[in-house]
Amino acid sequence: MIEVGISQLALIGVVALVVIGPERLPRVARTVGALLGKAQRYVADVKAEVNRTIELEELKRMKETVEKTAREVESQVSATASDFERDWAEVTAGLGGTSSSDSLADSSSIGSPVYPQYRRPKKNFRLKRQAVPQWYKARAGVRTRALSGAARVARYRPKIPPR
Template sequence: MFDIGFPELIVIAIVALVVLGPERLPKAARFAGLWVRRARNQWDSVKSELERELAADELKRNLHEAQEALRRTDQSMRRGQDDLQREFDSVGEEVRSTGAETETARDVAAASAPEAAAPATPAQGHKEGGDERPNP
């Protein structure tokens, strides 16, 4: 972190021994260790909080992307449903119009069928020659 090597640490220890003396040096070392430990704990706390925030942001972004994908899929499915409904309606109209044409043709055929089956001779019970009396 500070690029302090072993020779620099030896120089710091010698200066501390000269300044503090052999009686206060162990207490100062414990005090320095305590502060270093607290600083590391603070740094780890800040780092973990930052990682949690970044993870939460990433989750929010993924959630938003998933919601957008669902929204696009929903819109696509609705368009497909509308297209299928229109196609279904047009086929239904074709079937109804074809069915109506078929019924009309069937009605015309049925109406013309008795005329075609009717005999060309005069009706029974009438004589030719204008005598319209029934036969006994």
């Protein structure tokens, strides 16, 4: 990087004052400052993009290792399950002449209780709501519809007779 000290900055300032002049120097300084700010923001954006790319590559590598491990675990589980099923078939083969599906069907029909099918209760909430007559609700002051604040003001505003 370029290293600029205080004495070098002062020399650049004096030369700029002489060359540009005192009238245009503030405007030029603002423009240079704005350009430097844009350049710094651009460099920061590029650095952030590079960091995001590096992190994305790391995440992809991590994803691949996790997927590889998951495949290994899945293969081990399936091998263990097939061994278990084979052992289970050997053990249950000598128990009786019936197959396992027949014994399950027989045991479920013999000892299990039969529950009635669910039926929804016959309630009609609309009928309940209309049980009180509309004329009684109006006379008793029961609100059946909600009014907004503006509608309420418009409805209950005192009538001004025309002049």
